[in-house]
Amino acid sequence: MDFIQQPERGKGDPSEKRIQFMNIPNTTKPRLVVIGGGFGGIELIKELKYSGKFQIVLLDRHNYHTFQPLLYQVATAGLEPDSIASPLRKVFKGYDDFYFRLTEVERINPEKNCIETSIGHLKYDYLVIATGSKTNYYGMEDFKALSMPMKKVSEALDLRSKILQNYEKALLIDDPKEFSSLVDIVIVGGGPTGVELAGALSELRKYVLPKDIPELDFSKMNIHLVEAGPRLLFGMSDNAGEKSLKYLRDLGIIVHLNSAVKSFDGFNVKLQNGSEILSETVIWAAGVTGNGLDGLNPEVVKAGRYSVDTYNRILGYENIMAIGDVALMIKEKNPKGYPMLAQVAIQQGKLAAKNLQTILKGGVLKPFEYNDKGSMATVGRNKAVVDLQNFKFSGIFAWFVWMFVHLLFLIGFRNKVTTFVNWIWNYFTFDRATRLIIRPWSRSACVREFKEEKAYVEKQRGKS
Numbered sequence: 001m002d003f004i005q006q007p008e009r010g011k012g013d014p015s016e017k018r019i020q021f022m023n024i025p026n027t028t029k030p031r032l033v034v035i036g037g038g039f040g041g042i043e044l045i046k047e048l049k050y051s052g053k054f055q056i057v058l059l060d061r062h063n064y065h066t067f068q069p070l071l072y073q074v075a076t077a078g079l080e081p082d083s084i085a086s087p088l089r090k091v092f093k094g095y096d097d098f099y100f101r102l103t104e105v106e107r108i109n110p111e112k113n114c115i116e117t118s119i120g121h122l123k124y125d126y127l128v129i130a131t132g133s134k135t136n137y138y139g140m141e142d143f144k145a146l147s148m149p150m151k152k153v154s155e156a157l158d159l160r161s162k163i164l165q166n167y168e169k170a171l172l173i174d175d176p177k178e179f180s181s182l183v184d185i186v187i188v189g190g191g192p193t194g195v196e197l198a199g200a201l202s203e204l205r206k207y208v209l210p211k212d213i214p215e216l217d218f219s220k221m222n223i224h225l226v227e228a229g230p231r232l233l234f235g236m237s238d239n240a241g242e243k244s245l246k247y248l249r250d251l252g253i254i255v256h257l258n259s260a261v262k263s264f265d266g267f268n269v270k271l272q273n274g275s276e277i278l279s280e281t282v283i284w285a286a287g288v289t290g291n292g293l294d295g296l297n298p299e300v301v302k303a304g305r306y307s308v309d310t311y312n313r314i315l316g317y318e319n320i321m322a323i324g325d326v327a328l329m330i331k332e333k334n335p336k337g338y339p340m341l342a343q344v345a346i347q348q349g350k351l352a353a354k355n356l357q358t359i360l361k362g363g364v365l366k367p368f369e370y371n372d373k374g375s376m377a378t379v380g381r382n383k384a385v386v387d388l389q390n391f392k393f394s395g396i397f398a399w400f401v402w403m404f405v406h407l408l409f410l411i412g413f414r415n416k417v418t419t420f421v422n423w424i425w426n427y428f429t430f431d432r433a434t435r436l437i438i439r440p441w442s443r444s445a446c447v448r449e450f451k452e453e454k455a456y457v458e459k460q461r462g463k464s
Contacts, residue, residue: 007463013430020168022120027055032356033115033122034058035105036130037088040324041438042411043349044272049095051353054126058100059117063088066153067410069342070419074156076200077164077208077432081209083418086411105131108295110317116295122367126319126359128352129306133288133325133340136303143188144267146266146443147282150193162281162441181223184279186269188261189286190227190311191234192377195244197285197378198225202251207430212344223253224277226269228260228286233385235339240385243394247379255361262352263288288340290326302328305337310367312352318347321356323348329368330339338370347371378402381427 024031031298032054034041042065067084074081081150092098104118108127115122135151137144145380146157166182173179185193185201203224210218225232225248231241232248232255248255260272271275290304297316305328306314312321324345327413328337338344348368355365374388376398386392403423410416426432 012027013427022103022117022122023103024055024057024101024122026051027097029053029055029093029097030125030360031055031057031123032126032128033124034128034130035115036060036324036326037062037131038132038324038345039092040132040345040349040352041128041130043346044090044130044323044353045095045098047350047353048356051357052096053357054097056098058088058092058098059103059105059115059122059183060088060100061102061104063100063102064153064166065091065411066296067406067415069192069406070410071150071153071156072197072200074153075150075159075197076162076202076204077160077435078426079419079422081157083422084410085153086415091411105293107326108145108293108320110318110320113319121371124319127321129293129314129320129322129326130324130344130345130349131291131293131326134291134304135284136287136289137284138263138287140263142264143261143284146264147284149284151288157439158441159283161437161439163439164435165441166281167209167216171213171215180220180222181267182223183216183218184277184281185222186224186226186277186279186282188226188230188282188284188316189283189358190225190229190255190257191287192375194225194250194283194285195232195377195379197283198223198248198253198380199251199383202248203380204432206251208432208435211431212435224256224279225253226256226259226261226271226277229430230258233255233377236377236385237387237392238386239392240377240394243385244377244379247383249318251380274389287325288325290340292326296320310353311365312348312368321352324400328352334370343373344359344370376402376405376431 034045037058037060045401048054059300062083064087070079070084073079090102090300105115106118107116109116114123115124150159168317170179170182173182187198205218205221232244245255262270262272264282267280269279269282290299299316300326305326306322308314308322308327308329312323312327314320314322322440326341331335347370351366376384376386378384378399382399384402385394386398386401407416407420410419440458
């Protein structure tokens with residue numbers, strides 16, 4: 001890839017007037033713009049810390065990085081959000097020629113090497129899209145409007161508030177059906193998120209809530225895990241799927257296999273097999289899709305992911321890369337692309353940084369090869385499953401391994417310590433310290449937000 005000379009800014013193009021609004025100074029260095037402060041974006045920028053070759057601009061709609069694998073613990077009152085979230089400015093404190101802007105990226109204009117955002121336009125020489133993934137509802141609009149997703153900190157807090165609010169309301173209910181609808185919970189999706197969430201909710205039901213609200217009979221609280229496939233943890237080993245199923249059933253979770261959901265009206269979940277589950281709390285953990293942006297050739301976008309070559313360059317664009325969940329790298333041994341996992345994003349971010357430096361030197365780029373370090377999931381206290389390349393195990397040792405790995409990859413020493421202390425406290429006291437309804441949840445507000453978001457998306461499509 002040829003080096004693209006830094007364009008003269010502030011002349012001719014009307015969009016340049018808005019660059020000053022973003023307050024990014026002109027530079028003789030090539031400007032590298034990174035969209036997204038997730039695992040991939042953070043690793044890429046960290047790898048370039050001492051290079052001094054680029055002016056780096058990070059754009060994100062939030063001013064923090066979220067450690068998404070532990071979001072379910074925020075939702076179930078095990079951790080506070082600041083234990084798993086790190087301010088992006090703090091992460092990159094002291095980095096030379098680095099700039100962060102809090103903004104929503106609206107569109108990419110590859111013809112002008114320009115990004116259009118909610119606070120202005122910005123020219124780039126190299127662009128890395130690391131926008132991650134978003135919840136995939138597979139076209140089921142009723143679930144999108146009425147169920148509870150869990151991809152963001154705000155969504156985890158909403159779920160925590162809704163669960164606690166429902167139990168407060170249940171104290172005033174005499175009708176058995178209305179009571180069941182309030183206290184029963186349905187989780188859609190038997191992947192790691194669904195399995196871990198079900199296990200955490202079962203512990204909340206057994207150890208914590210009966211002490212808080214002794215007037216309620218929590219033996220009547222049912223937790224349903226609905227999976228469309230024949231087994232749990234698809235993508236992990238058969239042993240992991242069988243063990244997790246046994247663990248969940250031992251915890252009293254009602255697991256529905258080969259049971260795809262059909263519809264949800266806010267109070268009743270209907271399954272494809274004709275059965276129904278009475279509940280107004282449905283948590284959607286059934287899948288994700290790439291969180292792509294407008295502006296690039298639609299032919300390179302598949303399910304929200306950008307088709308990339310082995311160097312993570314988006315096909316047809318020499319100076320635009322995509323890494324992590326939003327990148328679709330198809331090879332003979334992985335015809336569906338690499339899995340949408342944090343480790344893939346981290347490894348792609350590191351290699352992309354090295355390849356960007358190689359580009360400036362005129363060297364030969366290194367293709368990406370994923371080093372699969374294994375996968376794991378926890379099902380609750382002393383229960384977890386771990387799949388390594390040559391070793392698969394479960395039980396209490398797997399649980400300790402799961403805790404160690406998650407602590408290791410948490411960003412920030414304070415977050416590691418805070419999370420570890422909370423886990424120790426929860427383990428020995430059988431308690432959760434964050435059962436607070438700080439931001440009351442409202443279904444009408446969520447439905448209104450859904451309609452506003454839908455109208456905005458349709459408006460943007462009309463513009464394009």
